[in-house]
Amino acid sequence: KTIVLSRRVELRQEERERCGAMLAQCPPDRIDLVRTTLRRADEKEIDAEIGVVKDDKMVELNRKLKRAVKEVHRAEAKWEQTLEQAFFLEDIVNSRDSSERRIASTFRSSRNGTLGAFMDTFEWLWFVKLHRPTYLLLGCIFSFISFVIILGEVLIFTDLNFPVLRIILRMNPSSLGTQASSLIPLLYIVHGVYYGLFSMRITGFYGLYPHHQTDAPSLVFYAINFARVSAPICLNFLQMVDMEDTAFHQALGPVSYTHLTLPTIYSV
Numbered sequence: 001k002t003i004v005l006s007r008r009v010e011l012r013q014e015e016r017e018r019c020g021a022m023l024a025q026c027p028p029d030r031i032d033l034v035r036t037t038l039r040r041a042d043e044k045e046i047d048a049e050i051g052v053v054k055d056d057k058m059v060e061l062n063r064k065l066k067r068a069v070k071e072v073h074r075a076e077a078k079w080e081q082t083l084e085q086a087f088f089l090e091d092i093v094n095s096r097d098s099s100e101r102r103i104a105s106t107f108r109s110s111r112n113g114t115l116g117a118f119m120d121t122f123e124w125l126w127f128v129k130l131h132r133p134t135y136l137l138l139g140c141i142f143s144f145i146s147f148v149i150i151l152g153e154v155l156i157f158t159d160l161n162f163p164v165l166r167i168i169l170r171m172n173p174s175s176l177g178t179q180a181s182s183l184i185p186l187l188y189i190v191h192g193v194y195y196g197l198f199s200m201r202i203t204g205f206y207g208l209y210p211h212h213q214t215d216a217p218s219l220v221f222y223a224i225n226f227a228r229v230s231a232p233i234c235l236n237f238l239q240m241v242d243m244e245d246t247a248f249h250q251a252l253g254p255v256s257y258t259h260l261t262l263p264t265i266y267s268v
Contacts, residue, residue: 022062025069070215077211092127103127145188152240166241186237193233197225 084107091105098104102120111119152165165185172178201207206218234248 018058018062022065025065027069027072030072070213074207074209074213077209077213081210095124096128098124101125142188145185149185149189149240153236156239164240166243169241182241186233189237190233193229194226197229198222 087107088105091103095103101124102117103124111117148164148168155164165182169178169182172181198208206221208214208218208222231252235252238244238246238248
């Protein structure tokens with residue numbers, strides 16, 4: 001639409017300058033592609049859709065153009081990242097039977113020195129030999145932790161006095177062991193919450209993208225929610241271990257529980 005608008009002969013000099021400034025945001029190759037593929041019939045249809053040029057239409061068109069340019073850059077960055085991953089997986093498959101115990105790649109620069117040779121060997125061992133059994137073992141461990149956490153979450157809403165996490169933590173007599181064993185499920189919960197939060201994307205509104213393609217509103221959105229869920233995570237974990245008189249409760253203040261039909265609302 002911006003290209004079609006810039007071709008109008010009745011535009012004033014000020015409006016032409018605005019169209020030029022809007023088109024300057026676009027990659028030159030994209031502009032050339034649209035100009036060469038734009039048919040005359042389509043140009044007339046778009047021109048009729050634009051209608052009379054007004055300031056509000058120019059502002060709306062500029063907003064849509066900025067959003068489209070950002071989406072193009074994000075798609076290109078995602079495509080490059082996908083290609084890198086695909087080429088690396090191909091290199092791993094081709095280097096499975098390598099006698100040098102290193103992943104040969106035509107796109108990555110080779111490492112030099114003793115440390116570089118060690119890193120190449122470790123990388124080959126990890127992706128060829130250790131990657132799959134390690135992930136299977138971690139999958140079994142995290143499945144057990146997930147079961148314990150889900151059971152603890154369910155028992156919060158029942159009258160059973162069976163804090164499963166607290167029972168597991170009390171199996172360790174030492175203070176250091178108790179802190180370490182309580183840190184494992186807490187870190188697992190935090191990782192699950194923040195991984196789901198940061199993986200959430202609403203195209204055109206919010207999303208974290210690689211290669212510096214994340215806009216400012218998305219960063220603010222995730223920063224606010226990053227801080228918002230910290231206190232509820234801690235409160236939820238303390239409920240699962242059935243602990244009330246803690247330093248966290250003293251800092252948070254009194255917490256009252258309001259029971260409705262099924263859920264429980266916490267007001268601070």
